[in-house]
Amino acid sequence: MSGGSTEAPVALFGGIYSNHWALRAAITDARTRGAKAFYCLGDLGAFGPHPDLVFPILRENNVQTLSGNYDDSIARGLDDCQCGYTDPRDNHFARISYQYTLQKTSPRNREWLAALPGEIRFVMAEKRVLLCHGSPRQRNEFLWESTTPDAFLLKLFRNHDADVILATHTGLKWRRRLSGGQLFANVGVLGRPENDGTTQVGYTLLRSSDEHGLEVEFVPVAYDHEQLAREMRAEGLPAEFIETIESGWWTTCLEVLPSKERSRGKW
Amino acid sequence: MLDLDAPCVDLRSLDEVWFQVAGTLCNLSCNHCFISCNPGNHSFGFLDLAKIRPFLAESVKLGVKEYYFTGGEPFLNREIVPILEETLRLGPATVLTNGTVFRGRLVNELRRIAEGSQYSLEIRVSIDGPDKETNDPIRGEGSFEDAMRGVQQLAQSGFLPIITMVQTWADSDTLKVLDQFGAELKRRGCVRPRFKILPTLRIGMEATRTRGYLSEERITREMLEGYDTSQLICSHSRIVTDQGVAICPILIESPVAHMGSTLEETLRPFAVDQPACYTCYLFGSICTNTGAALSGRDC
Numbered sequence: 330m331s332g333g334s335t336e337a338p339v340a341l342f343g344g345i346y347s348n349h350w351a352l353r354a355a356i357t358d359a360r361t362r363g364a365k366a367f368y369c370l371g372d373l374g375a376f377g378p379h380p381d382l383v384f385p386i387l388r389e390n391n392v393q394t395l396s397g398n399y400d401d402s403i404a405r406g407l408d409d410c411q412c413g414y415t416d417p418r419d420n421h422f423a424r425i426s427y428q429y430t431l432q433k434t435s436p437r438n439r440e441w442l443a444a445l446p447g448e449i450r451f452v453m454a455e456k457r458v459l460l461c462h463g464s465p466r467q468r469n470e471f472l473w474e475s476t477t478p479d480a481f482l483l484k485l486f487r488n489h490d491a492d493v494i495l496a497t498h499t500g501l502k503w504r505r506r507l508s509g510g511q512l513f514a515n516v517g518v519l520g521r522p523e524n525d526g527t528t529q530v531g532y533t534l535l536r537s538s539d540e541h542g543l544e545v546e547f548v549p550v551a552y553d554h555e556q557l558a559r560e561m562r563a564e565g566l567p568a569e570f571i572e573t574i575e576s577g578w579w580t581t582c583l584e585v586l587p588s589k590e591r592s593r594g595k596w
Numbered sequence: 597m598l599d600l601d602a603p604c605v606d607l608r609s610l611d612e613v614w615f616q617v618a619g620t621l622c623n624l625s626c627n628h629c630f631i632s633c634n635p636g637n638h639s640f641g642f643l644d645l646a647k648i649r650p651f652l653a654e655s656v657k658l659g660v661k662e663y664y665f666t667g668g669e670p671f672l673n674r675e676i677v678p679i680l681e682e683t684l685r686l687g688p689a690t691v692l693t694n695g696t697v698f699r700g701r702l703v704n705e706l707r708r709i710a711e712g713s714q715y716s717l718e719i720r721v722s723i724d725g726p727d728k729e730t731n732d733p734i735r736g737e738g739s740f741e742d743a744m745r746g747v748q749q750l751a752q753s754g755f756l757p758i759i760t761m762v763q764t765w766a767d768s769d770t771l772k773v774l775d776q777f778g779a780e781l782k783r784r785g786c787v788r789p790r791f792k793i794l795p796t797l798r799i800g801m802e803a804t805r806t807r808g809y810l811s812e813e814r815i816t817r818e819m820l821e822g823y824d825t826s827q828l829i830c831s832h833s834r835i836v837t838d839q840g841v842a843i844c845p846i847l848i849e850s851p852v853a854h855m856g857s858t859l860e861e862t863l864r865p866f867a868v869d870q871p872a873c874y875t876c877y878l879f880g881s882i883c884t885n886t887g888a889a890l891s892g893r894d895c
Contacts (some may be wrong), residue, residue, distance in 0.1 A: 372835065412806060413886065415792075415793075415886075417770060417771055417774065418774075466609075471886075473716075474714070474718040475714065475715050476661070476687075476688040476715065476716055477661070477686060478660070478661060478662075478686055478687030478688070478715065480609075480655070480656040480657075480658075480659045480660065480686065480687070481659050481660065481661040481687070483659060484609075484658075484659025484660075488657075497630060520820055584790070585886060587688065587716040587718070588710075588716045588717065588718050588755065588756050589715075589716045590716075591788070591790075592754070594758060
């Protein structure tokens, strides 16, 4: 999918994971900061309650959305979320989350997911911006800060004709400016806290910059996490998921974390 | 010369470069070792920093994503710390060790270089079960306690070692094994255990311990139709040995696996008709840290 030129700033939302409260809070916050366009980089469902509640928010606010691995799986009714876990415990919780989301997503919304593009491109401040879910080459590729070398990023920029690449999927935000001026950023996620012991989540603003043309700003978002936890309990979702929302520490799906990122967490 | 009738796998993207940094020399003589490493096996020699440097430089040009160091026992190589330090300036590194040769100073040095890099240093420690009764018949008398001491040293130094087990139990027992091993590690102060489970490879010593591959256990061209070949390590890895660059860590003893003297020379398809390729076909990229494939991975 291609768009035209876009003026700064724009708001970028990573995985929502059915956290409709955080999505509403992020859109409101981005508006107050002057954001003129909104993008979602995929993974609308998972983890949280009532997956259908996210869709009207995205439509009513004209959030241009691309397809994450979760969306692809839900749309096609696949057996799993394509996160590639091998640890039995991680697979157990991933299965619960996926089956719940699959059952609770309406046919109409599954059709909507099926029509989403795999990437979104636009030009901003004369820079070619590429939005993707995991990486430009692979929807479910994890690009962690501590396992993504500069040389590998350069290959991605070269092979995918972009000056700025923005992704999500890992759940942890980070950014890197390469020596040639290219900018990569993981925009984080709205769906769950960042494994840092706080309950806030976050989104990213992309804005023009005199020095580099474009820069990103990570914006923390406080939202009604207690209400989300109540809804998760009422839906019978695992206590481990609720603990993450209430404590800010990840309790499941830790297998894929590299050692530096894992060390910063509690579990 | 590539056999055009053989089942072939393209290199989609060179994401991982392996280094056979300790050759086939190991202080242990595990009876399932797929390249039969032991204290007297000098079939492959050590790689020193001078030999590794040109490959690191080449890997940067090729946009490699991560580096692995194996053997033999990598920590028998006296240059392993400077090798890892130089590698960690470029990207993440993983060392596959038996965990039995750590000394306090070595662990401190590893801690120093790990903290000095923006990239992760992973230490994978091979222990083949949650107790000496399971492990020692395979890896040698006393090796369980020796390796667990190594794991404790790593954990005390802030590492989160990945315990790598070759599965010698029934699938139905896997959860029990993980629970038992997790409890044992926690008892010894390793409170955040990480595990990776590998299948056996029926070559080298393992062919004698259990059995070799049957003649029908081969990948055929038909089996690759509709199969996601990005699950196979040969679609995204190469390994540097002291005798050139080979297709993967498992096949270094097979002459057909040696593809050139530089990485660039090996960026071509490989015929996956070797017996051990069958195990990769069944289980996916078993050697890399993330076991499951990133399906459809491409440049």
